[in-house]
Amino acid sequence: MIQLRLYIYTKNIDLHCVSAFESLKNRIPSPIHQLNRYRKCTLTIAVSNLADAKTELDPLISSSYELLNPNKENYHLSTLPQTNDASYCIEVCKQHSSDDYTRYNRLKAQYPTNSLQGIKQSIIWQFISSNPLSKREIQNLHDAAIITTSRRTGLLVNPLFETVQPYTPNHVMNDPINKPIHTR
């Protein structure tokens, strides 16, 4: 099994980011000067090497329109691009997402012979700042910009149906694994 990670982003402008960043900027003082958003898509493919995995991945990306819309979206494979400035990332997952299972079934219906075994999607928000954030700044960020508990606090995560955790984007890539990701 090979596990591939796609970080999908919009080619031109991500309006989720624009609105989220403007909203945060207007409400809280923050060292953050840029906000990026990626749809992280982790695919488990039943092949033995990376080259075969990429071969299996190609049609899913270029013509399925299930993982991304190639007319307006692109992706980074395995890692996020390096930034000159410091970055802090969070991963937001739906608590009871069934989208992955539905998407997996639609892909298998389109490509019945593909070796795809599972899909798991989440959202990565990347906060860019000039200097690495201190623990206190990270805590402030979580309180003020991330975890939504009232109209005045948080924005990016609704804890009633979403979970969030700090995310290190480049720590694992293209892992050979023993089990497919469970999609339901």
Next chain:
Amino acid sequence: MASKIGIIQFPGSNCEKETLAAIQYYGMSATLLRWTTPTTQFHDHDAYIIPGGFSFQDRVRAGAIAAKLPIMDDIVTAAQDNKPILGICNGCQILAESGLVPDTNATQHIEMALAPNQKEHHSHGFICDWVFVKPSQPQQNIFTTLFDNTDVIPIPINHGEGRFIFQSSPPSPLATFQYCTASGSIEDHYPINPNGSTHNIAGIGNQNGNVFAMMPHPERAYLCRQIPTSIAGDWPQKKHAFFSSETHAPGPWEKLFIALKEAA
């Protein structure tokens, strides 16, 4: 003097004109208030409606960006002044993201959310259909006070994120509408509960009884002629009967708009 209703228009709202028509039909005057309306102008109204649509294109989450705007401070003030406030569809999502419903402790902490639709615990995407709802504890909110527990009312739904979920169990003394069959039976399965809402909830009021948030669209059923003949129940027959005498006969949501008129 006619009640003056402010209909709040965010970038991406798309049901404000129907809402305006419904308000005027029931003898109230209405003004479209843009999201940038100054506070002094804003408070010159007796009640407010946040209509349906896709405010800010549902960026981040439905209603999340709109809930952070300064105009929501004015909405909170109006709610605290006991003015009636109704949120429909996207307006319901904005009220939930603002913590104005159910607001059981009057702190505007977020106690419920409108999560993506589910059908039998699987993702269901956007739904557009007619459903039936019935009120529960209608006397607890000014918008539902004219309804009876036995009323079964047809109404259209049109949303992708309409599944009510609560931090704890839904607060019981609050007025709600619940999805039900055409005969009024509350059954927790698709398509009776079209989006997997907790306890079949389609709309819920606040603790104070002056704010109500509902996902279905009453402004699309304010006239009898808006009812499709294909749905179950007696409203299609009523529509036929009215058509022979009166083409602008009031629809099944007359009680909600009359209650608003009386309260505003």
